[in-house]
Amino acid sequence: MKAAPIPANEMQRLHALHRLDLLDTDPEPAFDDLTMLAAQICEAPIALVSLVDAERQWFKSRCGLQATETSRDVSMCAHAFTEQDGLLVVTDTLLDDRFADSPLVVGEPHIRFYGGVVLWSPDRLPLGALCVIDHRPRAVDASQQQALRALARQAEAQIHLRLRVRELRETSLALEHQKSQLIRQHDALEARCEKLSVEARVDALTGVGSRRDADDRLNEEFRVARTLNLPLSVALIDIDHFKQVNDTFGHPRGDEVLREVARRLASALRSADYLARFG
Known part of the structure; x- marks a missing residue:
């Protein structure tokens, strides 16, 4: 299998990914509901929310799959990053030179169809994908592609919300730190004023x-x-x-x-x- 090319902005992409604090977290209904809907709408046995890390792809949500992660070298979601419109559809993996000899194709889970939509950070850095997978060659029609994109946008909204919560937490901590500094400065100023007052008297x-x-x-x-x-x-x-x-x-x-x-x-x-x- 041909590994997906490393994006030119890989360092910024990984920084944005790690700021989410999503990797290796517990399952959440907000994401699990989306993979369930994606599987039902696209009539696929497997649906995933994957996040592509430096050496692996990890599944924040998975429907119909036991594995929690794979090596990045065999990640199909990483290939979606190269698609101009952020949508990668592979109707038959055995007919695609990129995936024909993939261990995920010739072995478990025997992927023959893949459809994925890239999940973007707020500043348009690719983080992963919402994807559906089947064990047989097939296609997704226009309405299913549209629904998959809509679900991907909802997954992005959850990701952006997580980032916003972290930013608010960091802002709150920064304000608390500034408040503590101001209190110390105020106390020091009061002590200095008292000293000056005594010196004047x-x-x-x-x-x-x-x-x-x-x-x-x-x-x-x-x-x-x-x-x-x-x-x-x-x-x-x-x-x-x-x-x-x-x-x-x-x-x-x-x-x-x-x-x-x-x-x-x-x-x-x-x-x-x-x-x-x-x-």
């Missing part, structure tokens, strides 16, 4: 309130005091001769002095009191 050197925070606190305290007619006390404390400390011992020692002054003042405050580094 707290003097980095001494740990007491910053000048900016002091301005806001003073404005609020003055507003409350005026509204409630309450007294308000503000003390501005300077460190005498602090410049001499920096000039004599250096700024790092001056920083130590500022921190110690702040610590001592903070230790003397009441819970309602407020301390800030003003300048």
Whole structure:
């Protein structure tokens, strides 16, 4: 038997086939109903939905045949890929040089007639075929060919639906991933904003309130005091001769002095009191 030629777009075709997640899956009524109707309409003992993989053809649905797959080398459905209109009809396999010595012709299941319609992916890549098979030479009339094409379109619709379900699942997973990333980014941004807010309110050197925070606190305290007619006390404390400390011992020692002054003042405050580094 002459093996069917490998399509020029074989890699894309196999990628489209594998994305379906149909290979080696359980039987499904949506496909089995179509092979049953194809066998009845074409009065054929065997009807198949075949998918042509890299090394084999596997039957998603089979009516009248026990085998679940064959080698791709003996696949008649693969030959259908070369037909311009996607329909391959072989009235007598023994009279066709492509199939006369096929093990499926000279041996089980003794194929003498084959009629198949290519099943296409959404982007017109051949995936397999809906076919009918008989043990005797014969033909299919125009109405049977038309019905076979119609059933093939329904098989394609099921295949396209399967692909659409996978795409929706992938889109959903991608959206969930993006949502998780956005949540992490939002949390990180909130943490950064909180950190910046703390940095804006707290003097980095001494740990007491910053000048900016002091301005806001003073404005609020003055507003409350005026509204409630309450007294308000503000003390501005300077460190005498602090410049001499920096000039004599250096700024790092001056920083130590500022921190110690702040610590001592903070230790003397009441819970309602407020301390800030003003300048």
